Amino acid sequence: xxxxxxxxxxxxxxxxxxxxxxxxxxxxxxxxxxxxxxxxxxxxxxxxxxxxxxxxxxxxxxxxxxxxxxxxxxxxxxxxxxxxxxxxxxxxxxxxxxxxxxxxxxxxxxxxxxxxxxxxxxxxxxxxxxxxxxxxxxxxxxxxxxxxxxxxxxxxxxxxxxxxxxxxxxxxxxxxxxxxxxxxxxxxxxxxxxxxxxxxxx
Numbered sequence: 001x002x003x004x005x006x007x008x009x010x011x012x013x014x015x016x017x018x019x020x021x022x023x024x025x026x027x028x029x030x031x032x033x034x035x036x037x038x039x040x041x042x043x044x045x046x047x048x049x050x051x052x053x054x055x056x057x058x059x060x061x062x063x064x065x066x067x068x069x070x071x072x073x074x075x076x077x078x079x080x081x082x083x084x085x086x087x088x089x090x091x092x093x094x095x096x097x098x099x100x101x102x103x104x105x106x107x108x109x110x111x112x113x114x115x116x117x118x119x120x121x122x123x124x125x126x127x128x129x130x131x132x133x134x135x136x137x138x139x140x141x142x143x144x145x146x147x148x149x150x151x152x153x154x155x156x157x158x159x160x161x162x163x164x165x166x167x168x169x170x171x172x173x174x175x176x177x178x179x180x181x182x183x184x185x186x187x188x189x190x191x192x193x194x195x196x197x198x199x200x201x202x
Contacts, residue, residue, distance in 0.1 A: 011183075012159050013132075014103060017144075017168035018113035019090070021187055022100075022195075023123055028090035032083070037076055048075055053172075056114065056143045064116040064137060087122040092129075093189075095196045100129050108132040112153050112166075114143045133157060145176030 019025040026045055033044045051071045055062075065083065072080045103109060111134040113120060120136055135153045137143045144150070154161060166182040168174050174186045187193050 010163065011107060011165050012163040013108035013110055013157050013165070015110040015112055015153055015157075015164055015166045015182075017166075017170060017173050018111050018115065018120070018123075020189060021167065021169040022096050022111070023090050023092050023127065025090050028086040028088075031089055032086045035085075036080070039076070044075060048072075051075060057145075061137070061141050061143065064114065064119060084119070084122055087119045088125075090123045091126045093194065095194050097127070097129055099195045104129075104132075108157055108159075110134070110153050110157060112144065112149055113137070144173055147176065147180045150177055150180040150182060 016022055029045050029048055030041045033039055033041050033048070037044065048071055051074045052067060055067050055070050068083045068086075069080060072078070072083075100109060109129075109132050111131050113134070114137045116138045117136050120134070133153065133156050135149065135156065137149070140146075140149055140152055142148055150166070154164060157164070161181040162183075164182060166174075166177040166184045167187055168177065168184070169187045169189045171186060171188075174184045177184050185198060187195065187198070
């Protein structure tokens with residue numbers, strides 16, 4: 001199997017970040033912002049993700065729904081109690097399911113995501129694929145880039161760190177995974193990269 005320029009012959013599993021890597025979260029957030037605020041959607045989405053990361057990185061674990069409430073208030077100075085509409089409208093990038101189905105014939109496919117379980121379930125209704133394992137931040141009471149998250153999914157998969165490949169669109173996620181010892185591929189969607197661009201020869 002040929003992965004992004006590297007010959008991988010010893011991997012048992014491929015672990016993916018979810019939001020922004022396999023599914024297009026920006027579309028869900030943009031629609032929500034357009035419907036509920038008068039803000040410029042492009043600028044607001046960028047600020048939303050920035051504020052969201054600041055909250056996740058700089059305080060003890062709180063449920064992701066609370067992160068969303070804090071982010072929305074910081075962005076709009078108004079309160080919002082439910083965000084299910086965002087997640088119901090998040091769908092996979094066009095090429096993702098086809099690639100995942102091919103990979104699943106040879107590898108276990110896992111997801112490691114900073115999400116609450118119920119919000120993730122809303123998105124999974126739009127994803128026609130059966131992952132071997134999904135680990136959420138809620139299940140661990142901590143968010144990536146905490147190294148506990150990377151270790152937890154390896155433990156659940158029953159594999160060693162050298163037997164997994166980690167793929168994410170987030171540079172900070174890639175950095176933390178590498179520091180943990182995982183081999184990684186940065187799928188930089190900001191640069192227009194797609195999962196198919198990694199030339200998965202299987």
